[in-house]
Each structure stands twice: as structure tokens, then as C-alpha cells.
Amino acid sequence: MVKEFARHIAWTEVMKEGLGFVGLIEYQRRAPCSMVHVLWVVGPHLSDEDHAEMAATAMLENISEITEYDSVIYSDGVAL
Secondary structure (H helix, E strand, C coil): CEEECCCEEEEEEEEEECCEEEEEEEEEECCCCCCEEEEEECCCCCCCHHHHHHHHHHHHHCEEEECCCCCEEECCCCEC
16 A cells, blocks of 8 residues: 655555564655655564555554654554
């Protein structure tokens, strides 16, 4: 999944980790040579790629904003 924000673009991926998988949310500014930030989506139920991708997609859908300072704001107001 790809989601566009005012100053950033974000997308999901999956990575094998041990015996399971983790979902990844990666995001970066819309500027040349900008750094990519990564959020790991982990959980005991992520035993295959599809579950990890669904978990990352669900989390990305709940991100309402990425600020000019690269802070992630969720739809419930919680900030990372």
C-alpha cells in the first residue's frame, strides 16, 4: 500500500524475521536524497507474509499525518 501526505510519501513492505514476518511502514519526505524512516509492525500472529502485510496496511491507514519534523500522528492523536 502507498499513502501520500502533504510533505511525505509512505508505503508498506514485509520482511522475514526469524520464523515469522514483520510488516514495515516506510516513509520519507518528498525531496531528493531524503532519509527513509521505518516503523516495524510486529506481533505473534504475523506468521506469514499476508498477515504481516495486512497488519502494516491497517497501521498505515490509521496514520493521519506525518509532520514537517517527521513525527507520525495517528488518527486517535497519538504521536510517535
